[in-house]
Amino acid sequence: MQILKIGLIVVLGLVGLAAVLGLIAPREVALSRSTVIKAPQEMVFGTVNDLNTWESWSPWKEMDPAMQVTMGKPSVGEGAHYSWTGEQSGEGRMEITSATAPEKLTTHVDFKGQGGADAAWTFEPVEGGTQTTWAFHTVFPYPFNAMLLFQDFEGAIAKDYDRGLELLKEQVEAKAMAAPQLKIQVVDLPMHYFLALRQTVDISSMDKVFATNTPKVHQAVTGAGLPRAGMPCGLYFTWDEATGTTDCAQAIPLAKAHTLNGFETIEIPEQKALLVDHYGSYGGLGAVHEAIDGYLKIEGLTAAMPVIEEYVTDTVAEPDTSKWLTRVYYPLAAMN
Incomplete structure (x- = not known):
């Protein structure tokens, strides 16, 4: 009992000391x-x-x-x-x-x-x-x-x-x-027609959405016998970091406009654009977009949505990611 009493006094003393020290x-x-x-x-x-x-x-x-x-x-x-x-x-x-x-x-x-x-x-x-x-x-x-x-x-x-x-x-x-190793070119972007699946998705789930929707668009274009005008593309209408979402489309370019139930027809007019040819895995595309954003700011230019990523290389036929070519186009607003 004496030990308990001494222990209690020590604890109370430490609490009292902490209370005093806490004041200063x-x-x-x-x-x-x-x-x-x-x-x-x-x-x-x-x-x-x-x-x-x-x-x-x-x-x-x-x-x-x-x-x-x-x-x-x-x-x-x-x-x-x-x-x-x-x-x-x-x-x-x-x-x-x-x-x-x-x-x-x-x-x-x-x-x-x-x-x-x-x-x-x-x-x-x-x-x-x-x-x-x-x-x-x-x-x-x-x-x-x-x-x-x-x-x-x-x-x-x-x-x-x-x-x-x-x-x-x-x-x-x-x-x-x-x-800086990226070569940014100003090019003439011709008229483009796309058949696409478009939606707003979480940026974090974008890879899964592309992996699911791109084959669907490809099958629809092939099944309808539509003449293609290029490789599969990603179209980005918004990129909202505040909400972590992007309004994007998985698209196939067509030789002329065509409608198909369940898909959206997107037309991009002829205009000037910035172009970067990126060789490497898709994981490196973030640096490409950041570089182009910096270039736009320095040159006082404004992008006209959507931004286009054209996935030129067939990744199934070419397993070497260093050889994958992605063409990134930034259409330019009001540039003559």
Whole structure:
């Protein structure tokens, strides 16, 4: 009984000490870290705004490779989220709470039962690239804030943020180095007629939609004996990172306009367009679009939707992805 009494006195003493220390300890932790990334503002923003990229540059994933990440829908832009579990990293959920392309975005992290924290990203064009700043803010409830007197919490977060920015810089700059190798041409895009299946889909499920719908359009064109004017295409009318969706069509170009029940007929008039010939897997097309977006901005040009991807190579007959040719066309608005 005496031992219990002594133990109770010790516990009460520690609680009292924490209460006193909590009065003098800081309750907030706020910091920011920055680096200059040698890449266009849009490219840096686009990478951070796409949660699918985070595992490849996250400092916490690097420290805990066994971390299991479950991506939510959407996975890009405001409202995008993912959750994680890991022996070292615990459990939690992160969400993009706002996104203003290409200048800034904010995120909130919930550490399941252990509080939360907010972060803010800003992207500012500077000489030599994009000034990228990652800021952190959290509030410790009283009296638990007393622990800040004994732990270098701010230093630990700063170290993680510095490493994350270093990894992000490596990834984006590697992507930016590949972009200048692309030859962007201004060409005359002739009149095009397409038979297509068009719908708005989640960007994350786009591959499955194309794999399902492209054969359907091909079979319909073949079954109707319609003369083709090229290889299968993807048409992109919108690309909304805020909702993680795209209004797109899986299409076959025809020699002349034709209607068919269950399919949409799409006509694209003769006009000027930017063209890039991309050799490689379809996974590399994101860098192509980012490069063209940057070119449009620099040259003061405006794209006229839809953007066209023409998949020239028969991937079944050619297993070597380095030989796959995709022609990417950006029709141009009001260009003579």
